[in-house]
Amino acid sequence: MWAPPYSKTDVEAGLRPLYPMMLENVELRWSFIRKIYSILAVQLLATIAVAATVVTVRPIAHFFVSTGAGLALYIVLIITPFLVLCPLYYYYQKHPVNYLLLGVFTISLAFAVGLTCAYTSGKVILESVILTTVVVVSLTLYTFWAAKRGHDFNFLGPFLFGAVMVLMVFALIQILFPLGRISVMIYGCLASIIFCGYIIYDTDNLIKRYSYDEYIWAAVSLYLDIINLFLSLLTIFRAAES
16 A cells, blocks of 8 residues: 655654554554544443443342343343344444444443443442453553564464353353352453453454454454453452352
8 A cells, every 4th residue: 555755743654653564554544543442432431321320220220130021121132232243244334324333232232231230249340340441451552562563463363263162162051050159250260361362362453454444343343352351350250259
């Protein structure tokens, strides 16, 4: 891709490429990265607002737990994010449909997160939020630092996919044959490690591989990594507290 001459005054215009042998326009890639993190910030703020409302307004959680209609709605909320991903795959470049679908995906998942936290102590939630924030920021900075020095994390893809398959089977076994508190903590630790790997992998893809039209998918990937990491840590702290 042709790139304009590097500017000596603008760091993002080419003075510091994101990784060695970078051929594309650095300024365009930085604009793409800023766009992704702006969308991700809105998603996380919306998730915090919805989840906090569900946790603090007790009748909402009580409705979902104590009534048949609430339980059915809870199942719908859990399934909705997966259903929305199908049309989002076809309309991720069509504005404003892509943002509308992304909003439905985020809000429905935020309700599920809020209901998960509704019957968890505030101390456990706070510990999980703080640790998630520290880990996400640290791994993001590390990935940018490593990419600049020529490290590539694309090799993690097959390993992470296999690890998620193992995690899903582990969860299914835990549901059918509960193995106790220690097993839950092991599951949470494994999930936390796996989604830390996904944060590095998806951030590396954000820097090098996502095309400029794939901003919705890039935001969804990072958002799911962060939410799953938070839920994994929540599982660990909740099991340790019980």
